[in-house]
Amino acid sequence: MKVLVTGGAGFIASHIVDALIERGHQVVVVDNLSTGFSHNLNPRAKFYHMSIADEGLSDVFDKEKPDVVNHHAAQMVIARSVADPLFDARENIIGGLNVIVNSVRSGVKKVIYASSGGAVYGEPEYIPADEQHPVNPISQYGVSKHVVEHYLYLYGVLSGLNYVVLRYSNVYxxxxxxxxxxxxxxxxxxxxxxxxxxxxxxxxxxxxDYTCVFDIVEANLLAVERGEKLICNIGNGxxxxxxxxxxxxxxxxxxxxxxxxxxxxxxxxxxxxxxCSLAREKLGWESKxxxxxxxxxxxxxxxxxxxxxxx
Ligand SMILES: NC(=O)c1ccc[n+]([C@@H]2O[C@H](COP(=O)([O-])OP(=O)(O)OC[C@H]3O[C@@H](n4cnc5c(N)ncnc54)[C@H](O)[C@@H]3O)[C@@H](O)[C@H]2O)c1
Incomplete structure (x- = not known):
């Protein structure tokens, strides 16, 4: 399968790229290296040095025709989103929408999206928070991460786009x-x-709730094969x-x-x-x-x- 990974030079997604390649998938990375590093890039992945918010992203989709998109590129610093909400929205909302629109247009079979269980629920009414917990983010970052979930739902309804949203806890x-x-x-x-x-x-x-990145990688590998229009928490509990x-x-x-x-x-x-019982039920995933x-x-x-x- 050909997988396009956004943010594949970053902390989490560079490990996902390595694991996908190890399992025989072809991988294309789009990353603007704003917080990622070229030394994280797997040399067997094809690399496009580009912002996901860039219009040129459509050329990458046209040329590569990925089967699956794994979307991790984002500005992910809460304090930065508070200080500069417009920057956060351009990167996370406009960038995310650009990824989704191009995925729909080019017939991508599934989008896997890294959301944040640490940010979308806001100050929780109960703990541990499940997916039924109200979504009331208290940072601009939490809002921008959640908006992309809505777009995925919308394009699922309008265009039949399949997706798996993984709401991570704190990853290390x-x-x-x-x-x-x-x-x-x-x-x-x-x-x-x-x-x-x-x-x-x-x-x-x-x-x-701290989750090791190798558990996160496992959830992403499972999400390639399993999960239909699914939103689930991924944490250590x-x-x-x-x-x-x-x-x-x-x-x-x-x-x-x-x-x-x-x-x-x-x-x-x-x-x-x-x-995280939904992830166990639908993806067969649990933190190990x-x-x-x-x-x-x-x-x-x-x-x-x-x-x-x-x-
Ligand atoms: N680290 C966590 O605890 C955590 C928790 C929940 C969700 N997430 C999500 O996981 C994803 C990856 O986070 P991370 O911790 O690996 O952060 P990271 O900063 O290491 O990775 C983000 C990558 O995206 C790239 N990037 C940023 N903006 C871009 C743009 N406009 N166009 C192209 N590339 C861009 C960066 O250069 C970097 O390589 C993010 O979407 C984040 O919101 C992370």
């Missing part, structure tokens, strides 16, 4: 950028390795507080420092954890990697990265 793992503006595991690990003091926003009691995350990482990295505390950033929810196991895999990567930067 190798290749997450320690110098990025989001991704607490990568940022804390990078800071601890450099002997710097990480900052916890809030009192340390905010909770998140375990609530971990910021302070617990700090302590676990400090333990794994033998970091002796203490965190600095600052005020909670606008747009961030206090608690989130996802209920525990937080400690996933952190050990991540830390190995950040140690190597730190050592290579020090060379």
């Amino acid at each position: 793992g190798p290749r997450q950028n320690p110098g990025g503006e989001a991704g607490v595991v990568a940022i804390f690990a990078g800071q601890m390795l450099r002997g710097e003091q990480p900052t916890i926003f809030g009192q340390g009691d905010k909770t998140r 375990v609530e971990t507080s910021d302070k617990e995350m700090f302590d676990t990482l400090a333990d794994v990295l033998k970091y002796k420092g203490i965190p600095r505390y600052d005020s909670v950033r606008q747009g961030e929810v206090h608690h989130i954890c996802l209920e 990697i525990s937080l400690r196991e996933g952190l050990l895999k991540s830390v190995e990567y950040y140690r190597r990265l730190d050592a290579s930067l020090g060379d």
